[in-house]
Amino acid sequence: MDSSGPLMALAEFKSLVKRSGLTLAEAHTEELWKGYNLLRGLIDAVHGSRSLETESAHIFPLGRDRDR
């Protein structure tokens, strides 16, 4: 885990696991919590400010959707 420490507390992550519908052992949940705290930085990065008008791209970036 980054030296800056976890971005989400373990108890909060456990509730996230519960909502996901996954059935995980306690040790496995704690293992995934380590990964999630690394992922959290990437999630935050895509939530930066952008104009209200920015739509998502086509789900396919190129190819048939763009050729139409």
Add this chain to the structure above:
Amino acid sequence: VNDWPPTIAEAGKLIAERRISSRELTEVCLGRVRALEPLLSAFITVDADRAVASAEKADGEIAVSGPRSRMHGIPIAYKDIFKTKGLRTTAHSKLLQDYVPGEDCGCAERLSAAGAICVGKTATHEFAMGGPSFDLPWPPARNPWDPARFPGGSSSGTAVAIAAGEILGGMGSDTGGSIRLPAALCGTAGLKPTYGLVSRAGVLPLAFSLDHAGPMAWTVEDCAIMLQSLAGFDHRDPASADRPVADYCTGINGSIRGVRIGVVRHFFEADVSATPEVCRAIDDAAKVFADLGAAVRDVVLPSLQEWHACGIIILLAEGYSVHEEWFRSRITEYGAMMRDSVAMGAFLTAADYLQAARRRRELCDQMAAVMSEVDILLSVGAFAEAPLMSEVDKWDVFRTPLPTIPFNVTGYPALSICAGYGAKGLPLALHLAARPFEEPLLLRVGHRYESETRRRRRRPDLPSAGELPTR
């Protein structure tokens, strides 16, 4: 091992001139498979009997009317997420260990129609995600330059088998770099074509909007020859591009004078620090291109971290959607590396995914703007030589940006090429990218680099493969 098979380009000429048969060539490859597999584990399934029978059939066809393509009689293999009729397709996973498809994927249909010989199915990271896992029914592939080292992934087995001379070419898939990263660490060439150019019908998905199928081979020219047989519209792939297929081979020796090459230096010097020898290799490559008449200058894109965040969020969201049902009912049957990575998709929200898709739109626009001023982007295929297998951690993908993922986000064609060797004697790699559907230029630039540097003569120093059939 002295009895290396020829390249696809060389073999095609030898076959056309009747100086070698497909049967002889296939036996050379199978001999190397038998000798080297205990060391390398590149294959999940070797289909030796059918390969020999197909080669004999090809020889008969060639004797009557000559080769019908430059792939006719050439031994290849498929990453084990490409469906092959009557030949098990496992995704390197316990979940599919007995799965035998009833039909070929689009790529296998096209390569078979071109006359290629399928030697077997190659090792991958489980369902093309994760890392080198030791808790799966088959061991992970090992790097032929040093079997203690990671060959990259997820198209590990295809890259290993090519670098070890077990096949002349093969198929990989690439969602964040899975063709180009193993090509980089194993010293082969690997092409991720433009999104939509090569069919993914019948290829087990990881993330629909990032997945690409593409050729891997010892040289760029061989990738071009394979692409010529692979490219084209397939109505079964909803992203397939309905447009004429270009000629990827005829102009490959042409001049690159005046081609504008932009070096994305901040990707490997600031965003992530590549090793000094990798940085030198890119500087050397830039000089090679300049000496060939290209106009080389530095360009700036959004940081690699921004591309990586966008690509990984989309990959995990789409990947989890593919595996959600099995994650709820059969999660213990996955290996830890794949399971724990893809499980992260369960904790993303709809807003996370859509914000990443919106960011993708902005990033695509920014790359398009830069690519209006240059024709080719030059960067690194990997930041360092291959690490030890034991050094690869399942969370690495969340820590260090992939140098390859910007081109999955945009769908632009991209190529990894051997750029020399490091202090440990392992391959270094450069990475080239072009505008959509400009594979002819991309392959020409890559081929001219290989021709100038002549690094394709060096092969891994493998232990003796014993008495191999001679051609």
